[in-house]
Amino acid sequence: GDSVTQMEGPVTLSEEAFLTINCTYTATGYPSLFWYVQYPGEGLQLLLKATKADDKGSNKGFEATYRKETTSFHLEKGSVQVSDSAVYFCALSSAGGSYIPTFGRGTSLIVHP
Amino acid sequence: DSGVTQTPKHLITATGQRVTLRCSPRSGDLSVYWYQQSLDQGLQFLIQYYNGEERAKGNILERFSAQQFPDLHSELNLSSLELGDSALYFCASSVAPDPRDTQYFGPGTRLTVL
Numbered sequence: 001g002d003s004v005t006q007m008e009g010p011v012t013l014s015e016e017a018f019l020t021i022n023c024t025y026t027a028t029g030y031p032s033l034f035w036y037v038q039y040p041g042e043g044l045q046l047l048l049k050a051t052k053a054d055d056k057g058s059n060k061g062f063e064a065t066y067r068k069e070t071t072s073f074h075l076e077k078g079s080v081q082v083s084d085s086a087v088y089f090c091a092l093s094s095a096g097g098s099y100i101p102t103f104g105r106g107t108s109l110i111v112h113p
Numbered sequence: 114d115s116g117v118t119q120t121p122k123h124l125i126t127a128t129g130q131r132v133t134l135r136c137s138p139r140s141g142d143l144s145v146y147w148y149q150q151s152l153d154q155g156l157q158f159l160i161q162y163y164n165g166e167e168r169a170k171g172n173i174l175e176r177f178s179a180q181q182f183p184d185l186h187s188e189l190n191l192s193s194l195e196l197g198d199s200a201l202y203f204c205a206s207s208v209a210p211d212p213r214d215t216q217y218f219g220p221g222t223r224l225t226v227l
Contacts, residue, residue, distance in 0.1 A: 043218030
Protein backbone atom coordinates (compact mmCIF):
# COMPACT_ATOMS: atom_id res chain seq x y z
CA GLY A 1 0.00 0.00 0.00
CA ASP A 2 0.88 3.67 -0.07
CA SER A 3 3.28 5.04 2.50
CA VAL A 4 5.15 8.24 3.30
CA THR A 5 8.39 8.45 5.26
CA GLN A 6 9.57 11.71 6.77
CA MET A 7 12.71 12.53 8.70
CA GLU A 8 12.17 12.43 12.41
CA GLY A 9 12.30 15.65 14.34
CA PRO A 10 12.51 17.91 15.98
CA VAL A 11 14.55 19.96 13.56
CA THR A 12 16.04 22.91 15.43
CA LEU A 13 17.41 25.87 13.48
CA SER A 14 18.44 29.45 14.03
CA GLU A 15 16.55 32.22 12.27
CA GLU A 16 17.67 32.74 8.63
CA ALA A 17 19.10 29.21 8.38
CA PHE A 18 18.39 26.93 5.41
CA LEU A 19 15.73 24.29 5.91
CA THR A 20 15.39 20.85 4.37
CA ILE A 21 12.83 18.29 5.53
CA ASN A 22 13.16 14.99 3.71
CA CYS A 23 10.17 13.05 2.44
CA THR A 24 10.12 9.83 0.43
CA TYR A 25 7.12 7.83 -0.65
CA THR A 26 5.88 4.48 -1.93
CA ALA A 27 2.79 4.50 -4.11
CA THR A 28 1.17 2.89 -7.11
CA GLY A 29 1.03 4.87 -10.31
CA TYR A 30 1.57 8.61 -10.29
CA PRO A 31 0.48 10.13 -7.00
CA SER A 32 -0.14 13.76 -6.19
CA LEU A 33 2.17 15.01 -3.44
CA PHE A 34 1.47 17.55 -0.71
CA TRP A 35 3.06 19.38 2.19
CA TYR A 36 0.82 20.49 5.03
CA VAL A 37 1.73 22.67 8.03
CA GLN A 38 0.18 22.51 11.50
CA TYR A 39 0.74 25.47 13.80
CA PRO A 40 0.29 24.92 17.55
CA GLY A 41 -3.36 24.48 18.50
CA GLU A 42 -4.58 24.57 14.90
CA GLY A 43 -5.62 22.18 12.15
CA LEU A 44 -3.51 21.35 9.13
CA GLN A 45 -3.15 23.84 6.29
CA LEU A 46 -2.09 22.97 2.77
CA LEU A 47 1.33 24.54 2.18
CA LEU A 48 2.06 23.38 -1.37
CA LYS A 49 1.42 20.55 -3.78
CA ALA A 50 2.67 18.97 -7.00
CA THR A 51 0.72 16.69 -9.29
CA LYS A 52 3.28 15.30 -11.74
CA ALA A 53 6.95 14.47 -12.03
CA ASP A 54 9.36 17.45 -12.03
CA ASP A 55 6.60 19.83 -10.89
CA LYS A 56 7.75 22.31 -8.26
CA GLY A 57 5.25 23.43 -5.66
CA SER A 58 5.97 26.71 -3.87
CA ASN A 59 4.33 28.94 -1.30
CA LYS A 60 5.49 31.47 1.34
CA GLY A 61 9.16 30.86 0.43
CA PHE A 62 8.84 27.07 0.77
CA GLU A 63 9.53 24.83 -2.22
CA ALA A 64 9.38 21.12 -3.03
CA THR A 65 10.08 19.31 -6.31
CA TYR A 66 8.35 16.07 -7.31
CA ARG A 67 11.21 13.64 -8.06
CA LYS A 68 9.83 10.42 -9.49
CA GLU A 69 13.24 8.81 -10.01
CA THR A 70 14.04 9.06 -6.30
CA THR A 71 10.39 8.95 -5.10
CA SER A 72 11.02 12.07 -3.05
CA PHE A 73 9.38 15.41 -2.31
CA HIS A 74 11.77 17.24 0.02
CA LEU A 75 10.65 20.54 1.53
CA GLU A 76 13.10 23.45 1.44
CA LYS A 77 13.22 27.08 2.50
CA GLY A 78 16.17 29.38 2.05
CA SER A 79 15.78 31.43 5.23
CA VAL A 80 13.48 30.33 8.05
CA GLN A 81 11.77 32.63 10.51
CA VAL A 82 10.62 32.06 14.08
CA SER A 83 7.05 32.12 12.76
CA ASP A 84 7.80 28.99 10.68
CA SER A 85 7.95 26.93 13.86
CA ALA A 86 5.30 24.25 13.35
CA VAL A 87 4.83 20.59 12.44
CA TYR A 88 5.16 19.75 8.74
CA PHE A 89 3.42 16.78 7.15
CA CYS A 90 4.21 15.21 3.81
CA ALA A 91 1.28 13.42 2.15
CA LEU A 92 0.30 11.70 -1.08
CA SER A 93 -2.86 10.80 -2.95
CA SER A 94 -2.84 7.91 -5.40
CA ALA A 95 -5.31 5.89 -7.39
CA GLY A 96 -4.27 2.81 -5.39
CA GLY A 97 -5.68 4.46 -2.28
CA SER A 98 -8.72 5.92 -4.06
CA TYR A 99 -6.93 9.27 -3.76
CA ILE A 100 -7.51 9.45 -0.01
CA PRO A 101 -4.43 11.21 1.45
CA THR A 102 -1.79 9.13 3.20
CA PHE A 103 0.20 11.26 5.65
CA GLY A 104 3.70 10.97 7.03
CA ARG A 105 4.24 11.10 10.80
CA GLY A 106 5.12 14.80 10.74
CA THR A 107 8.36 16.68 11.43
CA SER A 108 8.48 19.32 14.12
CA LEU A 109 10.47 22.46 13.24
CA ILE A 110 11.70 24.79 15.98
CA VAL A 111 13.28 28.07 14.91
CA HIS A 112 15.21 30.10 17.50
CA PRO A 113 15.78 33.87 17.20
CA ASP B 114 -9.16 30.67 10.21
CA SER B 115 -10.06 27.93 7.71
CA GLY B 116 -13.81 28.47 7.96
CA VAL B 117 -14.33 24.95 9.29
CA THR B 118 -15.70 24.79 12.81
CA GLN B 119 -15.61 21.88 15.21
CA THR B 120 -17.28 21.46 18.57
CA PRO B 121 -16.49 20.80 21.29
CA LYS B 122 -12.84 21.83 21.47
CA HIS B 123 -12.12 19.42 24.30
CA LEU B 124 -13.99 16.39 25.57
CA ILE B 125 -13.14 14.29 28.61
CA THR B 126 -15.11 11.12 29.21
CA ALA B 127 -14.85 7.63 30.67
CA THR B 128 -14.35 4.25 29.09
CA GLY B 129 -17.52 2.67 27.78
CA GLN B 130 -19.20 6.01 27.12
CA ARG B 131 -20.48 7.47 23.85
CA VAL B 132 -19.69 10.92 22.45
CA THR B 133 -20.64 12.96 19.40
CA LEU B 134 -18.27 15.32 17.64
CA ARG B 135 -19.68 17.99 15.37
CA CYS B 136 -18.25 19.63 12.26
CA SER B 137 -19.53 22.52 10.15
CA PRO B 138 -17.79 22.77 6.77
CA ARG B 139 -16.82 25.95 4.98
CA SER B 140 -19.69 27.69 3.27
CA GLY B 141 -20.20 26.06 -0.13
CA ASP B 142 -18.16 22.93 0.60
CA LEU B 143 -20.03 19.68 0.00
CA SER B 144 -17.35 17.20 1.04
CA VAL B 145 -16.47 16.42 4.66
CA TYR B 146 -13.59 14.24 5.86
CA TRP B 147 -12.88 12.92 9.34
CA TYR B 148 -9.34 12.14 10.54
CA GLN B 149 -7.90 10.81 13.78
CA GLN B 150 -4.50 12.04 14.96
CA SER B 151 -2.78 10.05 17.69
CA LEU B 152 0.80 9.77 18.88
CA ASP B 153 1.17 6.11 17.94
CA GLN B 154 -0.79 6.03 14.66
CA GLY B 155 -0.18 9.51 13.29
CA LEU B 156 -2.88 11.07 11.11
CA GLN B 157 -5.36 8.48 9.85
CA PHE B 158 -8.29 8.97 7.50
CA LEU B 159 -11.59 7.71 8.92
CA ILE B 160 -14.43 8.52 6.52
CA GLN B 161 -15.61 10.93 3.80
CA TYR B 162 -19.07 12.23 3.01
CA TYR B 163 -20.11 14.13 -0.06
CA ASN B 164 -23.45 15.93 -0.21
CA GLY B 165 -24.96 13.64 2.39
CA GLU B 166 -23.69 10.35 1.04
CA GLU B 167 -20.81 8.24 2.30
CA ARG B 168 -18.10 8.34 -0.34
CA ALA B 169 -14.99 6.68 1.11
CA LYS B 170 -14.13 4.72 4.19
CA GLY B 171 -10.74 4.37 5.83
CA ASN B 172 -9.56 2.90 9.09
CA ILE B 173 -12.79 3.52 10.94
CA LEU B 174 -13.72 1.14 13.73
CA GLU B 175 -17.16 -0.47 13.84
CA ARG B 176 -17.77 1.37 17.15
CA PHE B 177 -17.50 4.64 15.22
CA SER B 178 -20.09 6.02 12.83
CA ALA B 179 -20.70 9.27 11.04
CA GLN B 180 -23.31 11.07 9.01
CA GLN B 181 -23.73 14.25 7.04
CA PHE B 182 -26.98 16.14 7.38
CA PRO B 183 -28.99 18.09 4.76
CA ASP B 184 -27.44 21.35 5.96
CA LEU B 185 -24.04 19.67 5.27
CA HIS B 186 -22.79 19.63 8.84
CA SER B 187 -21.42 16.29 9.95
CA GLU B 188 -21.27 14.34 13.19
CA LEU B 189 -18.86 11.62 14.23
CA ASN B 190 -20.23 9.24 16.86
CA LEU B 191 -17.80 7.26 18.98
CA SER B 192 -19.23 4.55 21.23
CA SER B 193 -17.98 2.00 23.76
CA LEU B 194 -14.98 4.24 24.17
CA GLU B 195 -11.60 2.76 25.06
CA LEU B 196 -8.46 4.41 26.40
CA GLY B 197 -6.88 4.02 22.98
CA ASP B 198 -9.53 6.26 21.40
CA SER B 199 -7.96 9.28 23.09
CA ALA B 200 -6.78 11.44 20.19
CA LEU B 201 -7.31 14.63 18.23
CA TYR B 202 -10.17 14.31 15.77
CA PHE B 203 -10.06 16.61 12.76
CA CYS B 204 -12.71 17.43 10.27
CA ALA B 205 -11.81 18.82 6.84
CA SER B 206 -13.96 20.08 4.00
CA SER B 207 -13.63 20.70 0.30
CA VAL B 208 -15.85 21.74 -2.56
CA ALA B 209 -15.66 18.65 -4.74
CA PRO B 210 -15.58 14.91 -3.96
CA ASP B 211 -12.02 14.41 -5.26
CA PRO B 212 -9.74 13.96 -2.20
CA ARG B 213 -6.89 15.56 -4.17
CA ASP B 214 -8.68 18.90 -4.02
CA THR B 215 -7.52 21.27 -1.32
CA GLN B 216 -8.95 20.23 2.01
CA TYR B 217 -9.54 22.85 4.71
CA PHE B 218 -9.06 21.54 8.22
CA GLY B 219 -10.88 22.56 11.37
CA PRO B 220 -9.05 23.16 14.66
CA GLY B 221 -9.89 19.69 15.95
CA THR B 222 -11.60 18.14 18.97
CA ARG B 223 -9.30 16.70 21.61
CA LEU B 224 -10.88 13.59 23.12
CA THR B 225 -9.53 12.20 26.38
CA VAL B 226 -10.87 8.86 27.57
CA LEU B 227 -10.13 8.12 31.24
